[in-house]
Amino acid sequence: MSTNPVQRLRGPLVVLGLIFGTWLILPTAFRIFTREAFAEFQAPALGLASRSRELVRFWELNSRDTEELSAAGRDLARAEAGLELRLRELESAASENRRLRSMLAAPTPPEFRTIVARVAVRESSSWWTRITIRRGRTDGVRPGCPVVFGDCVVGRVAAVHVDTSEVELITSPGFRCSAFIEGDQSNRTVLVTGEPDLPFTAPSARVTFIPYEYTPPAGQVVRVVTTGLGGLYPRGLRLGTLSPELEETPQGAYRNGTLQPARELLSLREVSVLVPTEPQPYEELR
């Protein structure tokens, strides 16, 4: 047997090169099919791993004593009662809003159906770029749908498979969204785009087209929220906070800033996919 490492590796390298070359010259449709097939093939494994983690968590919670659980249940019941009340108020406000909109013939924002999805996998190599969730085509998830957690934007659905979907996070370079800076009285629209995930840097997104005359109030946390104008996200969802230092641009007509994503993004276990009740243009444009 040869001891020369180059000679030993020659065979595998040639095979690898051949596979790569073949992959390059394969028709696009075949490549898409292969990629999709691979995603579907690994989906059960991802699901299984995710469910196993949940089972571990379940037994961990099951080991708590009854009194502790009863107290938590009581707290939960109280919180639920409060939320029920708030829900009634919001339903009433929504009904009034619809009535006024119809009177003014104002455009109605899209209505959404919520699909709650558990996070199946979040790889460390793409921690701030992508997650895979355990809901897919069969559950009604469609490409491009917004994904939220509470009042916080997580990202949007990038690819949909049969039982799983891939979500592009707001810190991903492909993400962009229109936003308002909370507290800016003139409600000027800014643009939020994800930034490349560089090693040894904190995850962030970029806020551009901040009017040059806007100054973040000193010592206050400035939230950046969705505009609701683009037809993708409902208005007022939290994207993150604006860093106090804004950078000047050579044009001088606007400034740029950095968006620190919401803390909830760090440890996502569950998200909600907002599926519009009516198809939106982005579904066919993506």
Added chain:
Amino acid sequence: MIAPKPDRDDSSVTLVPSARSNRSRVLKLTIIGAAGLTYLLLGLVYRQLIQGDLFTNQHERQIRHAIIIPGTRGRIYDRNGYILADNRVRMSVNIDLGKLRGPILREQRRLNLQAKAVNPSVKPDLEALLNQARLNIVQGLLDKVNRALSTRQKPINLQVNAKSLAVHIRDRRTFPFQVVADLGAVSKNTDEMFARFVEQMPNDDVLRLDHEIVRYYPEGESAAHILGYVREHKSVEDTNGTTGAAQKAADLRTQLGDKYNLGINSFTSDKVLTGERGIELTFEGVLAGTSGYQIWERNIMGYTRKLLGRKDPKQGSHIVLSIDKDIQRAAEQLLNSVKDPYGRPLNGAAAMIDVETGEILAMATAPSFDPNRMVGRISSEYYDDISDRGGWINRATQGLYPPGSTFKLINAIAGLRCGAVRYDSVLDCGPFEMIGNRAYPEHTPEGYGPTDLEKMLIVSCNVWNYQVGMRTGIERIAAEAKRFGLDEPLLVSPIDGLAEYREIARGMIIPSPAVKQKREGTSWTQGDTANSSIGQGLFRTTPLHMAAFIASFARNETRTNLTLIHDPGRQLSQKGNEVTGLTAMQRSTFIEGMARCVEEGTAKPVEIPGMRIAAKTGTAEYFRDGQKAHLAWTLGFAPADNPRVAFVVCIEGEDMTSWGGATAGPVAKGMLLAWMKREMPAATPAEEPEEEPGQ
């Protein structure tokens, strides 16, 4: 036995050459080969070593391309920091055609096959097919944009302009092709269009959302004549090289040409804005930013491939004007609301000046125009409309009018200074004054009887001025008018003599025998002196000249060098300035007379409770479209005892129904109220219900 020697056959050919012959041939071939190789080698050496630099140079010049990016213009502020001229981001949608080569070629092939299938005998024009393929692909992408921007209430259907695409391919291939120049123009709701595009369209680098910086005037028509406007040029070359932006870009081209080895045709410029009027024009060199650049390597098709170098443009300097936005707006609103008794809007001008510094606080003119509509392509309808209404003229600086009775102040000063009259002289002023064979009338049939300087100022007595004018003489009257600078160009920097505003009149006339002889070829008469003493006849000056005069008079001086630029530490320029030469008694009589003119005389409409104002009105006659009409004047200063601001208003009447105090007075009052609101809010009276000026 010896074998017979075979006979030599002479006719036979020697098939095997001799070794010598072979050597000779090989040698020849070798020499030829060597010579050939040497020739090639020498050629290679010549091309590579001797001509190498030349070819490298040519190659670089062919593939390198510079895009000049003009700097953003500086902002223009009012004296309190409010923005009068700003830059706004205009969102556009662009397609990078360089990234669509594959789809375009496939589309061309499809069209080619289609054409051959329809008519196999005709060879399709491949160039035409390529153009059609480009159009189809670009329209396909634009259809996506249409779908993204459309709402149920408003469907959007943008179409590609085939001509623009062809021009772009021919001239501006280095740039992406703009399919939507302004997202805001697609629908009224710019923010919604922007948001729909970024959220509905995929984020790729073929169909890009770009932005341009455009000039924006947040106050609309307000101060339009002062600010001027900018014109959008497709490139620096379109500016004829005369503007600040063009000159800066030309300098940059020279530098880049040397540094990056760029040919004369290796430059393309982005859109550039240049000042066309007003401050935008005069301060073009200050406002225009410093151009940046991008040096690109292009592929064989002319599309950009690799960025070789770049420098960001730099924004131009900002300018702070002396204008106070609120006083300016108040003056304009009041001017625009002035109507004659028949409800016709009247043209006019108004100005307010800081007495101590000469800074112009407001300079309004009506009618005006919206400079925002001048950016980009000006519609011919709008241009014609402004022309028909006379909206291009800044009446404050370009309108040449007889000053009418406001000139009586200068006539009186001339009379007092030369001893023709005393401040307490009482003259008998009847209903008219006979000069030569002609009766020069008072403006009341009864006359004013015994009249002194103070009374003259209160009632604006003509006869007093005829008498004093005749005693003083036209030469002294004219000299006094010149002393106050009524015939000198305004808004010229006293430091370098450069105009800080170019739309100024230069044809001011101070009448004198020589002037009359020159202009009309006739001799001076006594009647001309009488007319001149009340600011009629040949007199022509601008409202801003009269404002400068009254500001000077308020300080007891003769010159106010006006400026539109604010400087918090400004000291009034003393160029040409001197004291009026009036005694304290004379001056106090003037001020008392002008103050009483407001309290009980012709300037009553200017009166503001709590503020003593000194003013003088005038109703001059002029010809409008061949018909006699009245010009309504009001000028003055406030507070009367400690002057801080001077003002002037001049309204062009359509006929003889406009009057100095009644028509122009309310505009002056409105300006003063706006000034008081800023400077002494506690003393400002509560707002009264608005009266219709001029009624």
